[in-house]
Amino acid sequence: MNRTGEGLQSPTVRVSGAGRTEHGERVLSTARAAADSVTVLRTGPTGISEYDPLVLATDAGRTVFFPAPETPKVRDLVAAMEDGELPTDGGAAVVEHDVETTTLPVPTDGPFAVGERRVLGPCGWVGPLDPTAYQFHSLDRDAGAIADAGLVGRGRGDATADEPVADAWRRAREADGDPVVVVNANDADDRQRADQTLLAGSPMSVLDGVAAVAEYLDTTDAVIHLAETDTELRERLRQAIAAAADELPVVPVLVAGPDEYRAGEPTAALEAVEGADRIEPRLQPPSPAEYGLYGRPTVIHTPRTFAHIHLALSDPEETNRSGSGSATRLLTVTGDVTAPATIELGSDAHLSAVRNAVELEGSFKMACVGGVFGGVTRTLDIAPTVAGLTAAGLGTEGVVELLNDERCAVATAGDRARFASEANSGRCVPGREGTVQLTELLRAVYRGSFDRGKIRELGRVMTQSSNCLIGAHAPRPVLTAMDEFESSFEAHADGRCPSGTCTDKL
Template sequence: MNRTGKATPSPTVRVSGAGRTERGERVLSSARAAADSVPVLRTGPTGISEYDPLVLATRAGRTAFFPAPDAPRAREIVADVEDGALPTDGAAAVVEHDAETTTLPVPTNGPLAVGRRRVLGPCGWVDPLDPEGCQFQSLDKDAGAIADAGLVGRGRGDASADDPVADAWRRARETDGDPVVVVNANDADDRQWADETLLAGSPMSVLDGVAAVAEYLGTTDAVIYLAETDTELREHLRRAVDAAADELPVVPRVATGPDEYRAGAPTAALEAIEGADRIEPRLQPPSPAEYGLFGRPTVIHSPRTFAQVHHALSGPESTDEDGSASATRLLTVTGDVAAPATIEVGSDARLSAVRNAVELEGSFKMACVGGVFGGVTRTLDITPTADELTAAGLGTDGVVELLNDERCPVATAGQRANFASEANSGRCVPGREGTVQLTELVRAVYRGSYDREKIRELGRVMARSSNCRIGARAPRPVLTAMDEFESSFEAHADGRCPSGTCTDKL
């Protein structure tokens, strides 16, 4: 198929991320009402929520960026473009670029300049429902070759998280039965915005990645799995699937499951799609690649992974000099910030760079890296690779929470242990009972009893013997907080909170 992405004619006005707020919808409506001959495109989010809605005015290879304007200003911008000018007064940036570009021109500074914007490139620039804006590659390339390039799964919902996807692909292709491909986009952790950003801003790249994997497996059956409460995103994806139906060899169906944290685990997702009354992770082995949806060989990845597949298929320029196709990672930067941001960083970056994408409210005290069950750290002077994150006791789910000096590390760790005791499926003893014991041990600190060895031993047992990821990872916030803030735990046992923010937060 190997189509060339359609470049939007100039002049053009784009409104990015309009759907996230009522103000954004007003800005889009006002811009369109003011337009006569100039097209006003609705594009998906860029990932920088501080900028939503972002108005982009383009003429003759130059684009002016106007973050979060009000409706009257949007009308003025469109009027200037209609009059033959490129408005620049009040613009956050003006970028010169190839007039035929199909990815967002990147300013030299500001949050959009953080990272590389490879997979995120189309987000905020292309019409997400126009298949002609995407370079579909699935029929001209061999996904098996891409699998050999070192691509690893990304995110909590990916059955191949941090492992080479080639292993699961080959196993599914070699296992008897009709394979199926699943996009796991059900993540109830509101810290994570990367998958939603891709699905809203560049769904065609995800769909093309799905088609490539399905073609490699020799199947035409694919499912996109969402939370049942994501009604707007579900409708958006159905429109995207309909728009791309004539372009792709695989047309996924959309399925939904409970809006619960446990329902986002890969095998729990399969249970939800099958209509199980009780959503819980399955015992492994066998892996989903061997026994997945309705017992069929199943490849289940996050939207981020499928978008990386599409990007890797687009050509050798998509890989690093060593040929690695897994060189970038999407990170959502959140916590005590004015507005969260989803950025894309290379494997040679330092996590400290994420602070340039957001405005921290207060002074930096610590970060929790890896989602709700990530690891607590005082430093971000590490790379975002799975190996280094794991070695540092941090998580790889693609979330960096920046927490300020008003946060208490004991309360932060304890609240996450308590969440684990409520969110686990109850299937295994470490997940069901261990999380309760962990929570009680942290509560005991507030009552004057800090048994560090008992906490550490419980954490080791849970990590080794839990069937579910919740049970295995629940101790991580507590153990890493103890490593980084031992004196704070001791002070709480003496009846004092050094942060001055809590007496009992559990």
């Protein structure tokens, strides 16, 4: 039997991203129907959705990339490989690589050449449901070494976002009660695709990271929290967990929660997993590490964080990178682009590199970095690190939204303020009332009143006193848009939209 990862017999045709479209499924079925001795492997997404379905034809350490081919092309290339040839006509790239590689070979140019593929490496290359394609490390090394190295949590849904995981792990380990590990993969903001890419493309790496943390906590209880609408992903994860059950000391339970933005906040996710009627963030302290799921000590991370843990367990050098602050960061590039892309940048890169991973529709005007409540900026000459992003007033949630010259900065800020007023849980006054006041102050701009001081003071109070992340972060798009485009706010107060897009509001 051919293996679907390391040591996979050649020749091989990999089909990545097949499940995203009907065309992708046709490409996969066409390849399988045409193959006899050639192995056809269904892999998960690569992160570069513009290329889906991506067909990779491999033989003897050589791989040809065929982005979104038509079915006759797929039939012909499989036939050629059956005859002992590796076709290159029509390929976007040809890459020479080690025949035993377990990560996707990277071309010298194009979207795959942007950044690095350390955490993303297996995505699109190995069989996501085949545990033999991975080396599981959870029992081989102490996860405490990863914690000591300074690894930080990643993403809005992580209880240790932008902070070292070590403190939470140790508190959960020392607290009274039986600890539990939670994978928070419920994010209703479709701007962020990194976690879904990892769960679909490299679920074993996430499961290994979960097992490593569980071993450190001396527990066998783990939960993966998904949105109830992610039915296909949930089924694929169920298959992955079943396939890896004999390899892992921990078998996570899948739990579906409401497809609401507020349910992605870490403690709100715990409420969702518990089945609470009202989804809202909990008051802290105590932290989840002390009093979490059903009152038990709980470590809650995103799939990104667990995949970084697996990578650090796989390669001691990754542990050193984490300790020196040079670990990579996953970013989804979206906005006014033909297709979004999830890429991986090192700490020595700049956000400007993301523009090489996508095709922008129109001319670049600004970016919103950090998700729906990220910061607005004209420049991307910023390091993708917590320190670099924070210093620039931007968000760290792993999203770079590229916006073209048809976008209005005032409307962009107003839309996000309005969303905050609708999506917040109502648990705290700054989140419940502050978001409404912020929205009204922006509406007043269209009525001729631009009160800079009042907007900034409200933003300061909300940021410092909100219990929920929505209330704390909602002012950021507004304040950064004012910093970058104050003249546009003034023009709107005078009854004019410089972008010409707000005529129906003036």
